[in-house]
Amino acid sequence: MIRVLVADDHPAFRRGLELMLADVEDLEVVGLAETGAEAVELASALAPDVLLMDLRMPDLDGIEATRRLTRSGAGAGVAVVVLTMFEDDDSVFAAMRAGARGYLLKGADQEEIVRAIGAAAAGEAIFGREIAARIIEHFARGAGSSAAVFPSLTGREREVLEMVARGKGNATIAHELMISLKTVRNHVSNIFVKLQVPDRAAAIVKAREEGLGGG
Known part of the structure; x- marks a missing residue:
């Protein structure tokens, strides 16, 4: 069984x-x-x-x-x-x-x-x-996917990082993902730790270097 x-x-x-x-x-x-x-x-x-x-x-x-x-x-x-x-x-x-x-x-x-x-x-x-x-x-195409970028991030954290890299604020991210502002803040904090960056600006730079957020 x-x-x-x-x-x-x-x-x-x-x-x-x-x-x-x-x-x-x-x-x-x-x-x-x-x-x-x-x-x-x-x-x-x-x-x-x-x-x-x-x-x-x-x-x-x-x-x-x-x-x-x-x-x-x-x-x-x-x-x-x-x-x-x-x-x-x-x-x-x-x-x-x-x-x-x-x-x-x-x-x-x-x-x-x-x-x-x-x-x-x-x-x-x-x-x-x-x-x-x-x-x-x-x-088959032999190309890395964005999932290979920042492998320590969860799917949702990567989604939040993508939006952060596009310049969106926490409130906008919460609205578009239909989650609470507190949840977004938690995701952003986790992203900072996993990417080993001190703040949002550094996270954006690192994300865009890897092709997230439209470059």
């Missing part, structure tokens, strides 16, 4: 996944989480085999939640499969670096999701067709 934990901040989507998987033989949904922090907590407490993880969630985004689980003893043995709307290179490669074993888009059908769960539980890595095509294209 494969034990599955679902983490997504949309109640209807969580419920839909739970119902979709309820009748699948040898699968059991053991818990539902609505924030990244709750996903980490429940994964540590329930020890599921697979965690279906959304990327954009309150408190803690899916990338950072995945990183915390894969780097902590409490999360050992939990295979994270990202299930999200985002198919950009930054999100895909950030999830892979964080330790995700799979990456699917929310348009995936039941068969694809069940197959990914089984593969992840068996220790394999699996990607949806669209994502696999992007990965192949990335390596």
Whole structure:
């Protein structure tokens, strides 16, 4: 029996996944989480085999939640499969670096999701067709993606840094990303630490040197 934990901040989507998987033989949904922090907590407490993880969630985004689980003893043995709307290179490669074993888009059908769960539980890595095509294209063209820039940053932190590099203030960033001003400030502080810069101006310079923010 494969034990599955679902983490997504949309109640209807969580419920839909739970119902979709309820009748699948040898699968059991053991818990539902609505924030990244709750996903980490429940994964540590329930020890599921697979965690279906959304990327954009309150408190803690899916990338950072995945990183915390894969780097902590409490999360050992939990295979994270990202299930999200985002198919950009930054999100895909950030999830892979964080330790995700799979990456699917929310348009995936039941068969694809069940197959990914089984593969992840068996220790394999699996990607949806669209994502696999992007990965192949990335390596085929032999070019570095922006996800390779500042690898210590989470997907959300890189997104914030991109906006900072474009000259946007914290209030504007909070409005456009639909997150709180406090959350933006926390992301900016984390970015300063990870980039080893003293202030916003230095972060902008460093980001633009790497091609972020339009150069």
